Amino acid sequence: MHHHEYSYTGLGMKMGFQFYWVLGPWCSPSGSPAPLSCETGCGEGSWILVCRLLVPTRVSLLSMEEDIDTRKINNSFLRDHSYATEGNASPAAFRRWGRAQSKNQVHRRGEYNVYSTFQSHEPEFDYLKSLEIEEKINKIRWLPQQNAAYFLLSTNDKTVKLWKVSERDKRPEGYNLKDEEGRLRDPATITTLRVPVLRPMDLMVEATPRRVFANAHTYHINSISVNSDYETYMSADDLRINLWNFEITNQSFNIVDIKPANMEELTEVITAAEFHPHHCNSFVYSSSKGTIRLCDMRASALCDRHSKFFEEPEDPSNRSFFSEIISSISDVKFSHSGRYIMTRDYLTVKVWDLNMENRPIETYQVHDYLRSKLCSLYENDCIFDKFECVWNGSDSVIMTGSYNNFFRMFDRNTKRDVTLEASRENSKPRAILKPRKVCVGGKRRKDEISVDSLDFSKKILHTAWHPSENIIAVAATNNLYIFQDKVN
Amino acid sequence: MHGLMDPLHPPHLYVLFHKYAYHAQQFEGTMFARGLKRKSAEDGEDVEGGLAGTQATPSYSLQRQSLLDMSLVKLQLCHMLVEPNLCRSVLIANTVRQIQEEMTQDGTWRVVAPQAAGRAPLDRLVSTEILCRSVREQEGEHPAPDGGGRMPGLVPGLSAVPSAQALRSPQSSLWEVDSSRENRGGFQKSLDQIFETLESKTPGSVEELFSDVDSSYYDLDAVLTGMVGSTQPGHGSGLQAFTSAATPPPGSSCRSDLGELDHAVEILVET
Numbered sequence: 001m002h003h004h005e006y007s008y009t010g011l012g013m014k015m016g017f018q019f020y021w022v023l024g025p026w027c028s029p030s031g032s033p034a035p036l037s038c039e040t041g042c043g044e045g046s047w048i049l050v051c052r053l054l055v056p057t058r059v060s061l062l063s064m065e066e067d068i069d070t071r072k073i074n075n076s077f078l079r080d081h082s083y084a085t086e087g088n089a090s091p092a093a094f095r096r097w098g099r100a101q102s103k104n105q106v107h108r109r110g111e112y113n114v115y116s117t118f119q120s121h122e123p124e125f126d127y128l129k130s131l132e133i134e135e136k137i138n139k140i141r142w143l144p145q146q147n148a149a150y151f152l153l154s155t156n157d158k159t160v161k162l163w164k165v166s167e168r169d170k171r172p173e174g175y176n177l178k179d180e181e182g183r184l185r186d187p188a189t190i191t192t193l194r195v196p197v198l199r200p201m202d203l204m205v206e207a208t209p210r211r212v213f214a215n216a217h218t219y220h221i222n223s224i225s226v227n228s229d230y231e232t233y234m235s236a237d238d239l240r241i242n243l244w245n246f247e248i249t250n251q252s253f254n255i256v257d258i259k260p261a262n263m264e265e266l267t268e269v270i271t272a273a274e275f276h277p278h279h280c281n282s283f284v285y286s287s288s289k290g291t292i293r294l295c296d297m298r299a300s301a302l303c304d305r306h307s308k309f310f311e312e313p314e315d316p317s318n319r320s321f322f323s324e325i326i327s328s329i330s331d332v333k334f335s336h337s338g339r340y341i342m343t344r345d346y347l348t349v350k351v352w353d354l355n356m357e358n359r360p361i362e363t364y365q366v367h368d369y370l371r372s373k374l375c376s377l378y379e380n381d382c383i384f385d386k387f388e389c390v391w392n393g394s395d396s397v398i399m400t401g402s403y404n405n406f407f408r409m410f411d412r413n414t415k416r417d418v419t420l421e422a423s424r425e426n427s428k429p430r431a432i433l434k435p436r437k438v439c440v441g442g443k444r445r446k447d448e449i450s451v452d453s454l455d456f457s458k459k460i461l462h463t464a465w466h467p468s469e470n471i472i473a474v475a476a477t478n479n480l481y482i483f484q485d486k487v488n
Numbered sequence: 489m490h491g492l493m494d495p496l497h498p499p500h501l502y503v504l505f506h507k508y509a510y511h512a513q514q515f516e517g518t519m520f521a522r523g524l525k526r527k528s529a530e531d532g533e534d535v536e537g538g539l540a541g542t543q544a545t546p547s548y549s550l551q552r553q554s555l556l557d558m559s560l561v562k563l564q565l566c567h568m569l570v571e572p573n574l575c576r577s578v579l580i581a582n583t584v585r586q587i588q589e590e591m592t593q594d595g596t597w598r599v600v601a602p603q604a605a606g607r608a609p610l611d612r613l614v615s616t617e618i619l620c621r622s623v624r625e626q627e628g629e630h631p632a633p634d635g636g637g638r639m640p641g642l643v644p645g646l647s648a649v650p651s652a653q654a655l656r657s658p659q660s661s662l663w664e665v666d667s668s669r670e671n672r673g674g675f676q677k678s679l680d681q682i683f684e685t686l687e688s689k690t691p692g693s694v695e696e697l698f699s700d701v702d703s704s705y706y707d708l709d710a711v712l713t714g715m716v717g718s719t720q721p722g723h724g725s726g727l728q729a730f731t732s733a734a735t736p737p738p739g740s741s742c743r744s745d746l747g748e749l750d751h752a753v754e755i756l757v758e759t
């Protein structure tokens with residue numbers, strides 16, 4: 001097992017990560033590795049990194065070190081700080097540990113190494129509007145794996161691309177008309193014919209764009225979702241949702257359109273959308289007013305009329321000028337079972353039963369201590385941060401991010417919750433993440449942190465949970481952290 | 489963080505920021521810290537009575553004004569961005585509408601100190617003044633303090649707001665945006681006037697907040713690239729755009745009501 005050594009060339013300050021697990025039954029615990037992709041956006045290009053589960057560790061830290069002297073990048077790579085659970089990071093040490101543990105039947109666990117890096121989008125220029133379209137990636141979604149290659153969708157504000165990430169470890173050698181460097185041979189010099197053979201080569205991972213789905217969105221794309229039929233997917237912008245077939249790039253069907261005839265009457269936008277995990281005709285989309293609509297594509301071609309409408313009545317005691325802003329839903333996710341949906345608004349995570357539209361069945365406070373700071377958060381624009389939320393594989397635990405590099409997990413069965421921190425100090429060998437606590441009033445205990453000391457520039461917007469194991473990935477501003485639960 | 493200290497920004501924007509920052513400092517320890525809770529009317533009381541009690545607090549009014557100023561600054565700033573974040577703009581605009589609505593119901597929607605029509609002093613907020621004047625002349629119910637500010641061109645819908653509110657059940661949230669089109673049109677118009685007057689003062693901001701120019705052009709693009717959509721609206725507006733690409737955007741505010749627009753321009757010219 002060889003570690004890839006990467007060198008780093010400068011990246012700008014503005015960076016963000018997104019990463020997504022491959023979903024589906026092919027990620028069995030003892031089976032093939034579960035790939036994980038993360039995106040870095042920066043001033044000069046948008047790169048997708050695909051990381052693969054290879055050698056197990058407790059904590060993997062993939063970090064970007066900033067080189068503030070140069071803003072231009074030629075290539076972007078990660079420095080891989082992978083830690084073994086015990087001992088040092090060398091593979092040999094790990095193997096020793098692995099053998100010692102085999103009595104306890106600890107099945108293989110993984111260390112994530114960078115597998116592939118490629119640039120997904122380039123900056124474009126819209127000549128009609130005289131605007132530059134940023135290359136930063138808004139969303140990445142994996143497709144189910146059907147062969148050895150991985151397929152993923154990535155989108156910036158306007159264009160969705162389908163990428164194929166495949167390995168090549170053999171190459172043909174012995175062409176007749178070309179020599180080994182690829183130069184054409186003079187046919188007159190060829191005296192014998194030979195059949196090219198495949199010879200092993202260094203593993204090369206290549207990403208190729210297979211489809212480009214462009215020119216279908218007037219507004220910024222905020223969501224993409226692959227349908228359970230694996231033939232179609234949808235892309236949602238602020239006012240419209242389009243349905244695509246993977247094979248057809250010059251055509252898309254508009255299935256939701258909430259643009260008012262008079263744009264001055266616009267008061268609500270689409271914030272997120274997702275297909276039902278099992279029913280390929282159903283999808284949900286959330287709005288900036290805190291509502292969720294479930295739509296059935298069988299009902300009509302244009303799903304402007306919803307099948308179900310989820311909205312919680314307002315709490316009059318908590319009314320303020322910021323009520324609408326904090327009710328705006330930043331993320332919506334179906335449970336793996338397909339029975340529940342989870343929504344994230346600024347202060348809470350809510351779980352809804354698809355059969356009950358008038359209120360959520362569970363509400364979890366993520367950082368209620370911010371309720372008294374809403375005006376300041378409005379002033380510094382933090383109130384517009386869009387946090388995501390995720391289910392674990394069994395739909396029993398939900399996780400979402402917060403500020404100060406904190407992220408929160410809520411156990412739906414035991415009703416217990418925990419606050420953890422993704423930081424370099426916690427990411428050393430043998431490090432067990434210690435629960436953190438924010439002190440809201442009076443006396444601050446030793447380990448607590450007061451609300452006023454929170455760092456609002458350190459926000460965790462994106463997290464991911466392995467579809468079947470207790471492995472989580474957490475994206476802080478410049479770092480990607482992978483944590484694993486020791487007890488399986 | 490917002491670049492508000494940028495000396496290249498027009499002076500009135502700078503003044504706006506300072507005014508709200510001043511208020512923020514003043515009330516930092518009080519209601520700002522509590523997130524500017526709006527006091528809701530007691531059960532059983534009608535709107536007028538409920539609001540009469542709350543509006544009396546001068547700190548609340550000033551705080552609300554600061555929030556309005558801050559929101560307008562934000563709107564203008566995001567307007568100056570290359571491509572504004574629509575979600576953010578909508579949320580801020582809705583907040584502005586809510587404040588406007590409440591201030592109108594309060595009857596506090598007027599200039600604090602009487603100003604002679606004409607020169608606006610440098611320490612006044614130009615946009616607030618325009619706000620107050622333009623809505624005041626729409627209300628037609630509150631006589632201007634200086635007695636000479638009344639202008640013709642009332643929007644009938646707006647004056648009906650208080651009575652419409654009073655008819656509602658006490659339990660209903662006062663925050664319900666009035667669903668009547670007229671009222672919305674009335675608020676929209678004043679909101680759009682704000683945007684217009686702000687726009688005309690700042691170099692570089694060319695389009696309206698939710699300009700239809702963009703989308704109609706893009707529909708044109710969609711039509712030209714042969715995008716097949718199954719929606720009538722999509723097609724319709726696309727074809728419309730194709731034929732009317734040269735015409736001004738249909739979403740232009742107040743084009744139909746030139747009187748109010750002229751008035752706003754007048755104020756600008758005079759200042």
